[in-house]
Structure formats: C-alpha cells, structure tokens
Amino acid sequence: ALFAFVFMGAEKAKPAAKPAAEPIRAKIGVISIITGQGAAYGEAITNGIKLARDEVNAKGEVLVDLKIEDSSGKQEQALAAAQKLINSEQVVAIIGPTLSNEMMVAGPEANASGVPIMGTSTTAKGITQIGKYVFRNALPESQAIPASIGKAVKKHNIRKVALLYGNDDVFTKSGFDTMKEVSGKLKLNILTIETFQKGQADYKAQLTKIASLKPDAVFCSALYNEGGVILAQARKMGLKVPFVGGNGFNSPKVIEIAKDAAEGLTVATPWFGESNDPKVKGFVAKYEKAYGKKPDQFAAQAYDAFHIMANALKAAGIADRAKLRDSLAATKNFQGVLGKFSFDAERDVVMSPIVLIVKGGKFTIFN
Amino acid sequence: MFLEQLINGVTLGSIYAIVALGYTLVFGVLDIINMAHGEIFMFGAFVGMLIVSKAGAPLPVAFLGAVVVTAAMGLLLERFALRPLRGRPGASHLASLISTIGVSILLENIAHKIFGSGNHLFETSFAEIRFEVGPVTIYLVQVVILLISLLLMTGLALWLARTRAGKALRATAENLETAGLLGVDTNRMITATVVIASAMGGVAGVLVGMAFNYINNQIGLSMGLKGLAIIIFGGMGSVYGAMAGGLILGLSETFVVAYGSSGYRDAIAFVAIIVILLIKPQGLFGQAHAEARR
Amino acid sequence: MSGLLSLHEIGKTFGGLSALSGISFEVRQGEIVGVIGPNGAGKTTLFNVITALFPPTGGEVRCDGKRISGLPPHAIAKRGISRTFQNIRLFSTMSVEENVMVGRHCRSGAGVWRGVLRTRGQRREERGIRGKTRELLELVGLSDADPERTAGSLPYGHQRRLEIARALAAEPRLLLLDEPAAGMNDAETQEMFLLIKRIQSLGVTILLIEHDMSLVMKACDRLVVFNFGRMIAEGAPAAIRDDPRVIEAYLGAAEGDDDA
Amino acid sequence: MLEVRGVDTYYGNIRALKEVSIDVPGGSVVAIIGANGAGKSTLMKTIAGALPQRSGTVSFLGEMITGLASHEIVRRGVALVPEGRSILSRMTVRENLEMGAFTRRDGKKTARDMDRVMERFPVLKQRAGQLGGSLSGGEQQMLAIARALMSAPKLLLLDEPTLGLAPLVVADIFAIIREVNAAGTTLLLVEQNVKQAMKVSSYTYVMETGKIVLSGPSRELLQEPRIKASYLGKA
Amino acid sequence: MEWLNPYHLQVASFMLINAILGVSIFITLSTGQLSLGNAGFMSIGAYAAALLSTQHQVPIPVGILAGSLLAGAVGILVGIPSLRLSGVYLAIATLGFGEVLRAVLINWESLTGGAVGVAAIPQMGRVILSMARDGGFSPESIGLRNNQFISLSVFLVLLLCTLLSAAFFLRLSRTRVGRAYTAIKLDESAAEAAGIPVTYYKVLAFSQGALLSGFAGALFAHTTSFVSPGDFTYHRAVEILVFAVFGGSEHLLGPVFGAAFLTLLPEALRAISEYRYILYGILLVLMMVFRPQGVIDPALLRRFRRSPKETAA
Ligand SMILES: Nc1ncnc2c1ncn2[C@@H]1O[C@H](COP(=O)(O)OP(=O)(O)OP(=O)(O)O)[C@@H](O)[C@H]1O
Ligand SMILES: Nc1ncnc2c1ncn2[C@@H]1O[C@H](COP(=O)(O)OP(=O)(O)OP(=O)(O)O)[C@@H](O)[C@H]1O
Numbered sequence A: 001a002l003f004a005f006v007f008m009g010a011e012k013a014k015p016a017a018k019p020a021a022e023p024i025r026a027k028i029g030v031i032s033i034i035t036g037q038g039a040a041y042g043e044a045i046t047n048g049i050k051l052a053r054d055e056v057n058a059k060g061e062v063l064v065d066l067k068i069e070d071s072s073g074k075q076e077q078a079l080a081a082a083q084k085l086i087n088s089e090q091v092v093a094i095i096g097p098t099l100s101n102e103m104m105v106a107g108p109e110a111n112a113s114g115v116p117i118m119g120t121s122t123t124a125k126g127i128t129q130i131g132k133y134v135f136r137n138a139l140p141e142s143q144a145i146p147a148s149i150g151k152a153v154k155k156h157n158i159r160k161v162a163l164l165y166g167n168d169d170v171f172t173k174s175g176f177d178t179m180k181e182v183s184g185k186l187k188l189n190i191l192t193i194e195t196f197q198k199g200q201a202d203y204k205a206q207l208t209k210i211a212s213l214k215p216d217a218v219f220c221s222a223l224y225n226e227g228g229v230i231l232a233q234a235r236k237m238g239l240k241v242p243f244v245g246g247n248g249f250n251s252p253k254v255i256e257i258a259k260d261a262a263e264g265l266t267v268a269t270p271w272f273g274e275s276n277d278p279k280v281k282g283f284v285a286k287y288e289k290a291y292g293k294k295p296d297q298f299a300a301q302a303y304d305a306f307h308i309m310a311n312a313l314k315a316a317g318i319a320d321r322a323k324l325r326d327s328l329a330a331t332k333n334f335q336g337v338l339g340k341f342s343f344d345a346e347r348d349v350v351m352s353p354i355v356l357i358v359k360g361g362k363f364t365i366f367n
Numbered sequence B: 001m002f003l004e005q006l007i008n009g010v011t012l013g014s015i016y017a018i019v020a021l022g023y024t025l026v027f028g029v030l031d032i033i034n035m036a037h038g039e040i041f042m043f044g045a046f047v048g049m050l051i052v053s054k055a056g057a058p059l060p061v062a063f064l065g066a067v068v069v070t071a072a073m074g075l076l077l078e079r080f081a082l083r084p085l086r087g088r089p090g091a092s093h094l095a096s097l098i099s100t101i102g103v104s105i106l107l108e109n110i111a112h113k114i115f116g117s118g119n120h121l122f123e124t125s126f127a128e129i130r131f132e133v134g135p136v137t138i139y140l141v142q143v144v145i146l147l148i149s150l151l152l153m154t155g156l157a158l159w160l161a162r163t164r165a166g167k168a169l170r171a172t173a174e175n176l177e178t179a180g181l182l183g184v185d186t187n188r189m190i191t192a193t194v195v196i197a198s199a200m201g202g203v204a205g206v207l208v209g210m211a212f213n214y215i216n217n218q219i220g221l222s223m224g225l226k227g228l229a230i231i232i233f234g235g236m237g238s239v240y241g242a243m244a245g246g247l248i249l250g251l252s253e254t255f256v257v258a259y260g261s262s263g264y265r266d267a268i269a270f271v272a273i274i275v276i277l278l279i280k281p282q283g284l285f286g287q288a289h290a291e292a293r294r
Numbered sequence C: 001m002s003g004l005l006s007l008h009e010i011g012k013t014f015g016g017l018s019a020l021s022g023i024s025f026e027v028r029q030g031e032i033v034g035v036i037g038p039n040g041a042g043k044t045t046l047f048n049v050i051t052a053l054f055p056p057t058g059g060e061v062r063c064d065g066k067r068i069s070g071l072p073p074h075a076i077a078k079r080g081i082s083r084t085f086q087n088i089r090l091f092s093t094m095s096v097e098e099n100v101m102v103g104r105h106c107r108s109g110a111g112v113w114r115g116v117l118r119t120r121g122q123r124r125e126e127r128g129i130r131g132k133t134r135e136l137l138e139l140v141g142l143s144d145a146d147p148e149r150t151a152g153s154l155p156y157g158h159q160r161r162l163e164i165a166r167a168l169a170a171e172p173r174l175l176l177l178d179e180p181a182a183g184m185n186d187a188e189t190q191e192m193f194l195l196i197k198r199i200q201s202l203g204v205t206i207l208l209i210e211h212d213m214s215l216v217m218k219a220c221d222r223l224v225v226f227n228f229g230r231m232i233a234e235g236a237p238a239a240i241r242d243d244p245r246v247i248e249a250y251l252g253a254a255e256g257d258d259d260a
Numbered sequence D: 001m002l003e004v005r006g007v008d009t010y011y012g013n014i015r016a017l018k019e020v021s022i023d024v025p026g027g028s029v030v031a032i033i034g035a036n037g038a039g040k041s042t043l044m045k046t047i048a049g050a051l052p053q054r055s056g057t058v059s060f061l062g063e064m065i066t067g068l069a070s071h072e073i074v075r076r077g078v079a080l081v082p083e084g085r086s087i088l089s090r091m092t093v094r095e096n097l098e099m100g101a102f103t104r105r106d107g108k109k110t111a112r113d114m115d116r117v118m119e120r121f122p123v124l125k126q127r128a129g130q131l132g133g134s135l136s137g138g139e140q141q142m143l144a145i146a147r148a149l150m151s152a153p154k155l156l157l158l159d160e161p162t163l164g165l166a167p168l169v170v171a172d173i174f175a176i177i178r179e180v181n182a183a184g185t186t187l188l189l190v191e192q193n194v195k196q197a198m199k200v201s202s203y204t205y206v207m208e209t210g211k212i213v214l215s216g217p218s219r220e221l222l223q224e225p226r227i228k229a230s231y232l233g234k235a
Numbered sequence E: 001m002e003w004l005n006p007y008h009l010q011v012a013s014f015m016l017i018n019a020i021l022g023v024s025i026f027i028t029l030s031t032g033q034l035s036l037g038n039a040g041f042m043s044i045g046a047y048a049a050a051l052l053s054t055q056h057q058v059p060i061p062v063g064i065l066a067g068s069l070l071a072g073a074v075g076i077l078v079g080i081p082s083l084r085l086s087g088v089y090l091a092i093a094t095l096g097f098g099e100v101l102r103a104v105l106i107n108w109e110s111l112t113g114g115a116v117g118v119a120a121i122p123q124m125g126r127v128i129l130s131m132a133r134d135g136g137f138s139p140e141s142i143g144l145r146n147n148q149f150i151s152l153s154v155f156l157v158l159l160l161c162t163l164l165s166a167a168f169f170l171r172l173s174r175t176r177v178g179r180a181y182t183a184i185k186l187d188e189s190a191a192e193a194a195g196i197p198v199t200y201y202k203v204l205a206f207s208q209g210a211l212l213s214g215f216a217g218a219l220f221a222h223t224t225s226f227v228s229p230g231d232f233t234y235h236r237a238v239e240i241l242v243f244a245v246f247g248g249s250e251h252l253l254g255p256v257f258g259a260a261f262l263t264l265l266p267e268a269l270r271a272i273s274e275y276r277y278i279l280y281g282i283l284l285v286l287m288m289v290f291r292p293q294g295v296i297d298p299a300l301l302r303r304f305r306r307s308p309k310e311t312a313a
C-alpha cells in the first residue's frame, strides 16, 4: 500500500502564462480546522473565504479554484495538508492554517517550496519571520492589546489588575505576554496571574480567587468560547469589574454566550461588525444570509485575506507563486472590511485597531 | 474566600464523582474502561440543554430526557460495541477498550456535526436560586448536586452489596461462564449495568449544565479524563472510592488554584493518582484480589 | 552433613489465619519426600514459601546449609529449586517447545545485545537450549507432540508433563511437584510414577505433594504429614500408613477396601 | 431424563466431540470415564450450555434444551460443577453459596439448605466470611459442589468432583453422591477415580478422543478387560 | 522524477514515526504492561532534541541520541515504581505521568517556551540538503527538485530508523530475552518461579519502550521543525495504543501495520474530511468486532510463512 501511495503520480503543474484578456485562473489552497477541537474557528474562516471566493469569481477577472483541507488542529495534519496542496494540488498560494502552532510547521514547508502562505488567525510572535513567503493579515495581539488596555485604564482609572489566560494555547498565551508587558509599562499592580486550560467548564476557582483580591479590572486573554463562559461565571459570582480582552474575545458569540454578562467587555480589534461602513454592512448581510449567523473576526479576517490574495493575483497578472509573493508583499492600503490594510516590510500587518466595548448587547466604539 | 472555594470544590467534586461512578460500575462488571462514557455524558448534557434552554421545559423533564437518551445510547453501545467482543477467542480486554474508544470518537464527531463546537448556554431559572449564608453565596444547584451524588452513591452501594441482582452483578463481573452456570443471565446483567452507568452519565451531564451554565462537545473528554483518574484514585469498582475520589479531586483542584498555581490544576488529578497508587496500588478503597498462588 | 533442603520453624499467616507454623524438616540429596495432608493443611503454601512466591512470616529455608529465604524467586530457581503448580500454570499461548526453553532461562546468559546481534556465543547457547529442550520433551514423553503447538491446547495430562519438563529445564537439584497425578486415572498415574522415578534416577531430589495414596506410597522414600499448618507426623510410608493420627486426620478408613 | 443425541462440539476447527449420544435415566447415577483429553469436560459443558454445539440435540425432561443459554438450562434444574471449580474468588464463601441458589425463589427452603450444606461441609462453615479465592484447592472443590447443591438441581453434572481432594474427603464425596442421589437427584458424573465412580453408578460410558467407545451397566464393565487395562492401571 | 511527490513522502514519514511509536508500545505490552505514557516519553525525546539543537547547536544525530537516552532513563525511573501496578491502574497512572509532564512543559516557560513551543528546529531534510550542497552535490543532478530531495531524505532516514528499530526488537523477540518477556506477560509468578528475574525484565522493557518513544519524538521534532506541548496530549497516548491493538498486539508487525494504516486512513479520507473521524470511529468498532485480535496475529503470519526457515534457525 505504501508503495502505491508514494508512486501515485502528482498532477502536472498548470501551465503558467495566459493571455492578458482572459481571466486569471488560480488554484488556492486553504488549511483549516474542520474536525476536532477548534473547528468553531476553522468554520468561520472557511465560511469567510468561500464568501469572498464567490464574490471574486463572480466578477470574473480572477477565477479561483479553492482546495480546502482539514488539519484537525494538529500539526502533522497541517503539514501533510500543506504538502498535499503544494505538491499534489499545485496551488499557487495557501490561506491558513488556523493555529499559530500549525503555521510553525506548515509555514517553513511552504516557504521552502516557494509558495506564498497567509495566516488569517495566526497571531503569535515570529510567524512572518519564518521566511519571505509567509504572510499574515491577522492583527497580532501585540498591536491590539495595548490599545484596549490603554483606553480602559484611562477611563476606569485602573491601578490593580488580575490577569487570566489560557496557558496551553499559543494564541491566548501570546496575548497574555502582551498584557503583562503593557501592565508593566503602565505601572499597574498585578495582583495575581491565573490560568485555565482549553475546554475547561468550570472557572469558579480562579474567579473566586480573583474576586477575593478585589482588582480594578481583569485582563483576560481567551478565545471567545472560553471567554464568554468566563465572563458569565464571573458576573454570576459577583465579580463586577471591567474585563479587558484580547483579539480572540471579539466575537458576537461572546454576547450570545454571556448575554448580559458581556456588558462592559473591552476589546481592541480591527474588526467592528456594527460599523456603518457600507463594505462591512454588505459583508455582514451576505454572511448572515449564507450561513445564518453573524460573522466574527475570524470570518472577517479570512474574507479580507482572500480578497487581498485575489487582488495580488490580479496585480501579478499570472498565477505564479513567486510573482504572487512579490505582488502580495507590495499590498498597500487595501480597503477591506477590517479597514485599511498594508503589509510591512516583514509581511506583517499594518493596521490600526479600534477599541470596542459591549454596550446594550452590542459591540460599540469605546470612547 | 476559603468557604467559597470549599463550596466550589465540593460542587465540582460531586460532579466528578457521578461521572466516575459510571466508569466504576462498568469497570467493576466488565473489566472494561468504557472510554465512551465521557461522550455519553456529554450527550446527556446536550439533551438536557435542548430540553431546558431550547424547548423551555422544566428541569425534571430534562433529567428524564437525558436519562432516556443516554440509557438508549448505553444499550446500543453494549449491543453493538461490547457484546460482539465478549468471549471471543483472541479478544483481549484491550479490544473492548479500543472499541469503546472508537465509539467515543464517533460520538464526539457526531456531536460536533449536530451541535457544532461552540459553547451552548444551559439556562434554567433554577440555577439562579441562591441564598446568602453570612458572607457566602450558595446556589441551590450546588446543594442539589451534592445531594444527588450522595443519593446515587449510597443507592448504588447498597444495591450492589445487598440485593440479589447486585450479587449477580458481582458474580458476572468475576466470571461470565461461572455466573451463567449459576443461572445468571449475564447478557442482561451486563446490558443493565451499561445502561445504568450511561443513565448516570446523563444525570451528570444535566448537573454540569446546571452548575456551570455552559456545555460544549469537549466536556466529555475533560470530564471523562478526570473521571478515569478518580476511579483509579478511589479504587476500581469501588463506589465509595469514586465518591471520595471525586470530592478529594474537586477540592484539591480548587485549592490548588486558590492557594497555589492554577497552571497545574489539570495535572493535580494525575499527581494525586500517581501518589496514591505508589502508596496503595489498588487505590484508596480498592481491594487486592486474593490471588492464591497455586 | 545437613540435607539439600532444610526448613527451620517455618511459619506463614494470612491475616489472622495461620497456614503454616513451626515446620521443620530436611530433605536429603536423592530422596523423594512426600508431603501429604488434608485439604487446606498448608502443603501448597509450603511450596510457595520455599520458592519465595510468598515470604514466610517466620523461620528460614536453607539450601545446602545456606539461607535462601529472602531471596527473590528467580534466584531460588538459580540455586536449583524448581516447581510445578497445583493448577497448571503453563504459558498457554506459547508453543510447547518455548515453554521448556523459558525454563532454561536461569541456565543461560545472553542478554539484549548478544541476542540481537546473534553473536556466535549466543547462537551456540540457543542451540544448546534447543537440544536440552528436545531431550527433556523426550524424557517426559512429549517428543511426539508437535513442538509448534500451543501449550494451552494440549490435553491435560500432557500439560502436566510439559510443566515438569519446564521445571527440569532449570536443571534443578530439588524438584517440587504439586499434585502431579491429580485428575489422572490409575493407568495415567502409573505412568506419572514411572516418570517421577526416572527423574529421581537422574539425580534430582523430589518433594512431592499428592493425594493419590497409591502413588505416594510407591514413590516416596519418606513422608511428612501436615494438618492445620503443622507437621503431625514424619517417617517411612509404611509407618505413616498405620499412624492413627494420620488415619484420623487424612487417610480415613477408605483405604481399607483397596484392591477389591 | 437427559437425552444427548449425536452432539458435535468444536473448539475453533478442532472437533472435540464426535456424534456423542448418551442417556441419563431419572433417578440414576451415570458415570463417564475416559483418558485425559477424551472430551468429557467438553460434553459436560455442552450439556450445561456453556459451549455451543454444532449439531445434535440435547433434551431434558422431554424438552429440547439444545442451544439454550446456560442460565436458561440452570433454571430448568441442571447444575454443573465444572472442572477446575471456578468458584467466585472475589466473593465470600457464603456469597458463593448464595449465588448457587440464585435461581431459587423459595427463601425459607434455601435458608434451610444453606444450613444443611454448611453442616455437610464444616470447613465451609468455618470459612464462611473468607474470600473464595483464598481457599485451598480442596476447599474450593468442596465449595463448588456445595454451591451446586444449593440450587437444588434435578440433574447434577459433576466434572471430576474429587480432583485434588484428600482421601478422607474423596470417600466423603462419594458418600454425598449416594446421598444426594438417594434424595432424588439424578447425577451425571465424570471421574478419574474410575473404580469408585463405577461403584456408585449404575451405567457407565467410556469416551476416547471425542467418541463414546464403550458403554454398559457399570457392574459389567468393571469386569471388562479393556477397562481394567487402560483405566484401572492393571496391565 | 516528477512522480516523487513530497506530500506522499510526508505522509509516509509520519507513518514511519508512528510505526516506531507502535513498536515502542508493543515492547512494554509484550511484558504485559499497558503503558499509556508513551506520549510523555515522546515529548521528552522531542524536547531534548529540539532544545539541544536550537539552543546548544548540538548536531542532530547527537541530539536524537541524547533525547532517546534521556527518555529511556526517565523510563527506568518511572518503570520502577510502576512495577507495583498492573492492568488499567498502570495504564491510567502512566497516562497521568504524561499529563503531568505536559503540564510541566506548559508551565516551565523559561526552558520550554510554554505553550508557544520550540520553533525553528533544524529540519533533517533541509540540513541534509545544505550538507549535500556544501559537499558539492546538487539534487538537480539526479533530477530532483529541492523539496523532493528534502522529503525524500527525511523519508529515507526515517525508513532506516524504523527498519532498524523494528528489526532490533523483532530479533530480540526471538531470543532468550524475548521469551522471558512473553513468559512474564502470560503468567508473572510462573515466570518468576521458572527463574526469570521479572522485575529486571519489566523495567527493562518499560525503559526500552520509553527510549523508543523518545527516539520517535526526537525524529518527530526534526521532521516537523516545531514542537509544542499540544503534540503530546492524551490523544496521542491513546492513538499509540490504538495502533497496537488495531494492528494486533501479539506480534511486532501488528503495531507497525496499525500505525501505518491508521496514519494513512485520515489522509486517504481527506475527500470527505468532515466525516472522516466519524468513519474512523466506526472502523475501530467494526475492526474490534470482527477481528478483536487485530489485523496481524501470529496465526496469520504462520499462514504466510509456511516455509520452516524461521523456526529452524
Ligand atoms: N493467599 C491466601 N490468602 C489467604 N489465605 C490463604 C491464601 N493462600 C492459602 N490460604 C489458606 O491457607 C491454607 C492452606 O492452603 P494451601 O493451599 O497451602 O493448602 P493445601 O495443603 O495445598 O491444600 P490442597 O490439598 O487442598 O491443595 C488454606 O486454609 C487456605 O485457605
Ligand atoms: N479451550 C480449548 N481450546 C482448544 N482445544 C481445547 C479446549 N479445551 C479443550 N480442548 C481440547 O479438546 C479435547 C477434549 O478436552 P476435554 O477438556 O473435554 O477433555 P477431558 O476428557 O475433560 O480431559 P481431562 O480428563 O483432562 O479433563 C482435548 O483434546 C483438548 O485438548
């Protein structure tokens, strides 16, 4: 069986050059979490990408064939998926994978093979440093969190804080690192640092401890799934102080999960779903129509990522990996649902986050 | 804070205990660790959630619904994943372990298909009833959970030790062929056990929903792992062991967070079992089998 | 000169139950000593104590005058004491041949590396083990049995013989046999008797637990009788047969109508 | 009472019973003898429903019990004392005996039987609270027989009941067999203690390699030279 | 050489690493000890190799060796107290050991980087490529693209490692030591009475299993070039056991086959990715129902190996 498998012929690479008038045909790979833990995020991401794909293909200048592969949130699977996309599917570029961990494994492979790869949710440190073919359009926590903490501290006159984060996840861990750093810079008194683990159901022990220390605010680095529950349990047990969250907290799901308890949650993010920007409104409406729920930041980032990719393809004029990389790297002032977007010299995000606060069951601009 | 943490710990521990009881029962009779128990428990929680939050029906209906569904799942599990292996030549006890692992993977992914992977709100007005005792707030739910777990434990312990069926169950547990030759319908006994254990999982699922207000398709795994640790800690097949182990674990997890480092919260269960096993290899309440070496 | 095996005030209790107390006797080189007594008298327990499967609660066991109680079971096997079990304990899914080869463990020495590298010495040793195995299978009368057959699928009587072959593979000076003729009819018992005698003729000393009196009386040079964990008599078979204490506790009058 | 007709039983591909037919008339003691590995235990287990047969029929009291599960057969009044005792080692001696009476619903009579059994086997009385697994080999054998008696069977199948028992007890067991039979229980007995077995039984079957090779009234067979040669050790 | 697809080689590489893990659990199982600590030992090997090569610039083979030996040494430390345990007690306790170890990896940030893991571990294939280039060899000369060459060299290295480990333990199983293992598995006190130092062999097998897990872990680190605590969870431990039981735990080739097959399966089912784990679950149940002894068992092998060559040796 092994032999047959290895010797199965790979598809021939697509002929590269095309006459200018014809649409550019490209195969783009997506690595996302479809099964297993974390599939909630993967689902939003694939939804966002598919929506953007339909828009782009409808326009007809660029015709994209999506190849979506599941990673189950596992590094080996992400790597295998990347190899499959790069070598069997011969894609011109990859969007994904979902987790920073997975990118740490898939990124180097894509980079070595000269395939542009763009993370839409990989916010950990060191992602784009993997190599010059690695991009991301996810605003790293190191940019988002200082903004939200800064505003919250000023407004609520915060002096003493408690930190709470998921310590077994790269995303929440790097968010926490930033929170700690910013707290230090702002000379805040850190009363305690508490952690939780993925999939935990009960946060009462940590919250009781935090409550007993009477902080002015809780800085919480969590993804919305855990975050929403934490908020709800905190409020229920009478911990009423403001919560400042990371990027991952920014999802309508938080409000859905925590209901009233979400009031006062402050997050910084490029994604503001309640914005009056027609682009955003249009996206939200389409997304809701297609999938029956509101898009969150993961969906929005993936949606923008696809459009950035398509634009770069158009600019490159040809579905060629190296050319696409160069035109991607040159992306400046792209106007997406996340606002104005550019890559910096390190292929990392240049974007200014907005600070949001939950009020009346909605995210609103913090002021 | 101490009192509040104590209450947190006891609540968590009671739930652990009920989950562990389900494992213990099946292990005691079949010598099998039912790896699908956590997932059955998770389905119980979801059924309860659908009934309470989505259909708005009262809690007792949720318990009933969860018990019915999980019991049915237990029945199917026994019928299709355990019975065909029983007494098969060459079937090691590992085979049934793997078969239940297969079921657990199946159930987890089915749950994912049906319910998605996010958190679901488990909303009951009952869960809001609380009273203040001095400086501490106690939720009625917390008291109820403790009571239910104590009730299930004593009921089960008495049933096993005193009743005819209980004895038949223990005979079945020890030797299928012999029990059969003594007139015990072993298949029925085993089915009953798996069904009862699963139904208890259903009860535990609803309790988790009530206690923490949220459920997702991963709780089966995290609670299941704890349940496993507890039965080892308390001694396989021991009902009291499951109860004591659950409470000890719930309390130690809570107090590790309260007075130590929350980073080791999940590890504490396993540190505890490693320590206890080194002192008493059969677990806290486990009995060494009289192995006559002849 | 002290005997091959000597027991001094051996005691063993299980919880409150005293299974053995104050057991002292000697087994001399070359004899066959029978251990008899009612069910639950402590005979098997004595074997377990000698082979260190149970630590004694009192007293000591000596082999060649050197204390062996306290040594682990495998060390005792190495000193030359092997046994069979009352409930046959073969490695049931291993082949007939392998069972005997396992018994040879303490008389061979190739470890992991020599085994994997198949050094010359290791290969010679393996050949030796196989040769000895064939020899023993022949001795116990299993040379016709398919050596590839799993031990568990053998008929009961053959399993008994195989277990003896396994014990002999360790080249014991003292062989402990726990009811080797149990479940055998008179004809089969007779064959077992011949086997025991053959083993004795090879210079192996034997301690024999058996309830089949005809075998015991024929085979043994000397008997010790246990009751309730104590030794109640010791002596030549003929004397024991007429000892009223033994008749009362163990033999009963049933033997009277022998050879009807 | 019991009729076995043309029964074949297999272990995997090994045919352990080859068209075995026997009859056990009500109220009698029937013995089965044969060398090790002849298939005696296999036959007993097949009758008791612990092994599935491939072909042939078993009927008990005129009713077909072929293919019934063992607990069904027990309920009809057949009890097996299996070879190797198989007592429940994690249950106490008393619980073992109680399990013997599992199919019975007559509480009072059961209690009386319990006392009787305990008297019959004083060792068991002494060790009533001890775990079955810690008994000596012979004690376990007594427990297994006692347990079977607790079910007040109509037909008692005994597979080598004297295996490993002290001579005194062996005599006892045969006394019990006579007694139980006198009290109305039919017995099918597998024994290596050929002489004794044939003495208590009225009819004897001889098995060899899965087949019944010889049968007849026990008294007659005792004189048969073939029997003398191969089972009584008088070559 | 277009047919040489790095994707297929990648999957094959993971099959090989998992095969080594399958062998590792088989060894402990072959003495009747059910250890679920192999994911933990794997993490020791992986982290040791990763940290040695990233922070101390230790050459890859040395790092792999050191990682394996460290795992083996820890195996001895864990194996000795584990002697008191058996069956599921041992399984859960060793599973616990793995979970505790993972908590340590997460919390001991100064050494392990916590949840973020260790990145930029030199990847075997790329190192081999650069060494080849330094030596004046270019993959193009044999008609290979760079990434083909990288994947191929990883695959070949792993193939060699797998063959060596499998051959080692296959040979071992046919020696005096192997027989002792089996005897212990079948009946411990009978083995003891037959003169086998049970304690010694149980610890030996346990640490051999640990060592081999560590070896697989170290290879894993240099294959994926990244390790994090998330790689060594409960799931991994159970997966390794599934390899062994699915493939057959009575013969060394069973776990090897199980690992290869079950690694390949989800890949082959990519087309129906949403349902693949549902199918995987169903397959496990069906397999156990219809072939509880696993795919490969000694009876099957005997049928294949009719020639008496092996037995006469
Ligand atoms: N592991 C144990 N735990 C408790 N009691 C035990 C244990 N092993 C043996 N005994 C008790 O010790 C006594 C002696 O048992 P032993 O097996 O030595 O008897 P025996 O003389 O071999 O009898 P038999 O002839 O029936 O085999 C018995 O009463 C038995 O119940
Ligand atoms: N579980 C089994 N698997 C395979 N073969 C078996 C099994 N049990 C018994 N056999 C074989 O079936 C045949 C009949 O065995 P059985 O136990 O019925 O004999 P028996 O007459 O009771 O002998 P004994 O006097 O030794 O008890 C024997 O050849 C034996 O090897």
Ligand SMILES: [Mg+2]
Pocket: B294, C043, C044, C045, C086, D136, D137
């Ligand atoms: Mg004995």
Ligand SMILES: [Mg+2]
Pocket: D040, D041, D042, D083
């Ligand atoms: Mg028999």
